[in-house]
Amino acid sequence: MNDFTAVVADIGGTNTRVALTQGTKIRRDTIRRFRNAENTGIEPILTHYLAELQESPEAVCVDMAGPVQDGVGQLTNLDWRVETDRLGATTGAKTVAVLNDLQAMGHALAHIGDDSMQQLLPGQPSGSRRSDVRLVVNVGTGLNIAPVYHSQGLTIVPPSEAGHISLPPQTGQEMRLLDWLAERHDTPSFEEVLSGRGLERLYAFMCREDGTGTPLPAADIMAAFGEGQDRAVRTLRLFVRFTGRYCSDVALITLPFGGIYLVGGVMRHVGPHLMDLGFGEAFADKGRFSDYMAQFPVQLMTDDYAPLAGCAGHLAEQMGLVH
Template sequence: MPHATLAVVADIGGTNTRVALAHGTAVDTASIRRFRNAEHGGIDPILRAYLAETGAAPQAACVDMAGPVRDGVGTLTNLPWRVDQAALREATGAQTVSVLNDLQAQGVAVGHLGDAGLSTLIAAPVSAPEQPRLVVNMGTGLNAQPVFKRRGMTLVPPAEAGHVSIPVQSADELRLRDWVAEHHTHTTPGLEDLLSGRGFERVYAWCCAEEGETVALPASEIFAAFQAGEARAVRAARIVVRLLGRYTGDLALITLPFGGIYLVGGVIRHLGPHLETLGFTQAFRDKGRFAPFMEQFAVHVVSDDYAALTGCAVHLDELLRERA
């Protein structure tokens, strides 16, 4: 039954929303359409326009969004949009509807991505498919969520793990934390204030301030400077990657993701080819006498741009299987 089910799935990003049709767990990539968020007042008119254009009559619908979701209702962090199941049901005519946090959708997807959408940063023995996984996102923001598989259902508990305290371990990092607090947050900064797109900008600005210069560049220009070998950009990237490795290692000890760790997000995609040389693995395994224990965890970088849509489709497929 689920594999014959037609679903509409949507991934709300900061600038664009992508909508597609899915058959069971398979997203029809030819059906993907992009809608500029600034031209619409919410997800409901986007879905109505998409279904009118395609003529589809979906039986199920799922939307993922960047923001907290509770009891089927979510509010986006960077858009004044409210997403709720009742409105989705009305907009799509679907009987089965669901709203997910965007990282929940990524977590559901990781067990269904092909080799083309993944690259392995740290290899480890293959474990049973029921073992927990961990998804870590670094892009516009920072978050991480464990992924559990139980009786055919993928469970991704919500979290706001990007706002934990910065794990300072050196005098340099203490100066960085205090500088960000003074110049940007005006309060105790959380780790997201360093590990995100804007966080990368702050770390670079601090590297410049350490040399007595005031420089503010967007992340895209810092990435370009890093690729050109500019010393301060390389230093900023190394700080960010080592903090990311330490953070990911801490979470691995908390969740024991023997099914693998999956790094996702725009900043990850830019830094992915350089994570090893910038010290990710060393920082990830730097756990004292538990360093050998860390060798059990594989780490992968997700490059599949449609992973969140796949997660929405898989989530609906699992819901229908459970109810069948």
């Protein structure tokens, strides 16, 4: 594959990370972090970055936490608008792209190694064909999925809003939870329990069930879990049960024989404990389809720079340099 120089950027809620690439590889020594609060948009960040490194990239790709349509993206939690025309004018690049951050994760799968993954369930892989469907599941500030398809030399990562699938209770406790959530949210969805705020809601519900206790922020819940506090442990078990169930539900829709990849801020903290807390059992709990579920490998993605790699991979495809 021919090498090319590109600048890639990952806009998060608080910081933006920028790097140069050599082909599809991120040059780790060029990664810089910029505070969003100190900038008015992505353009001044890229201008400063390229001036510092004295580079003129052939291509630029930016991923962001927000919807993207026709080359225009709007940050969900930041008053920034990202447009391909302005990115091209700012950088001088001829090939320009804007991706949703979850789409960037999907594009990254073909460009990161096994050392960036922690295997949770081995599955029964049908081979290493890139044509196998893969599925990214993001549990962070919100909940969503990104199915990843490969066809005719291109990676296709369509958008979705699958975090808003209705939450189905299966036990008496879950029915009480649904009633409790319905008092606060008209139609409780999986995102109401599988997200940072969702973890807090589950803990608050446990306080109500116990008739005592004070709701806690997510960081304090994880700290209490680390100390073995009973209510926090029960909260995490319920959280993981819903995680396994959600992953199995969306797997039956997309049939990701190439693997399921868990990402997101909450997963970075909960991920190492998933198997001990019952993820495998919840994932397989599909009645007569339990054996079928064993086909799907499940991995925890541990590479913090995966979105940047996804941007680089997407640009290489756009330039016709990988197939």
